[in-house]
Amino acid sequence: MTRRLDHTTRQSIAKKVREGVRPQVLAREYGVTVRTVYRCAQLMREIQVERGSRTEVIVCRVSPTDLAQFDAKLKEAGIRNRSEALRNVIRNTNGMAMPDADLAEALLSMKGALNKVGNNVTQIAKRMNHAKNQGQPLPFAEDDLLEMRHLARLVLDFADEADLMARGRRALLELEISDELRRMAERGV
Template sequence: MTTRRRLTPEQRREIVAEARRGVAVSTLAKRFEVTPRATQYTLRKAEQGRRDSGIRTEAMSVTLTPEEMSAFDAVLAKNGIETRSDGMRRLVQGAAGLFQPDVHLADELAGFRAALNQVGNNVTQIAKRMNEANLKGQRPPFTGDDLAQMRQLAGFVLDFADQVDLLARRRVEGISMTAGDALKELADAKG
């Protein structure tokens, strides 16, 4: 039965430091006279320890307009959050329910798309009749009913644009409220 060599805490720290410098696992295993598996285990355990201790090792960068930065700073101040990094960290931690697909928005947009297709078909039919008459050298038939239909279509397009704008504004307000609630909840939990 072979005895297995145990690494000292100092050797474990040295393995982790060397691995961070790019030394291969197989090289470290030979140097410390252990198996590559033992070396990998040492590295995994060190990484898990870093995660468990809450040591932050990942960075995030965002480029904003001055207006966006001012608005973000105002939200942070309103919620009593002192630094931008704390605010971003809290948003990331609270983002679990924030960035979910919006089924209601998708359904509304599908309905709008169908209605807009119908308008497009109606406009195409009117243009087709006018073009056919023009090709035959006739005055295009344009009755009072056609004018009423064109006005109705124009009104529909304007109403449609207003509805899409309102839907988008409500969605943004909903996300803003959810993000504000996440910041407030995380700020309350910290205090």
């Protein structure tokens, strides 16, 4: 014989499921089947969704420094509620989370150039290994060594350029987020 559960009991079961209590434990505690526990959790979730309740949780790990900076920005903007601020950022991204087409194009062209440099380095390494295995002196003239130094400098320059582009994109995003936080404060969030 199955037991008929009232609404309050279903809510209690669903809450405990969300808190991480194992369905088997709840089934024994309430004298129902495990399937009933799952159905209670699903039913309560559907009711929450219908009512427009917040049912999803986003977890994001940040460093203490990042969190302190975020809280300082919120305080500066006059926003006291971190969760509401994050919900508003999610609602109002206005393309902030979209990839930067210019940055992507620049990185793609860098990838091609770095592939060419990588091929050259591989050829140099093959020649050096072959000479070493044969017991011969390195088959490079002074011009070859200069070219290798030039390639090394090129790789370092690419790395610096990529770093500058990433920093520029981050600075732009910080400005957009600061502007959005200011608008949220003006709306009274």
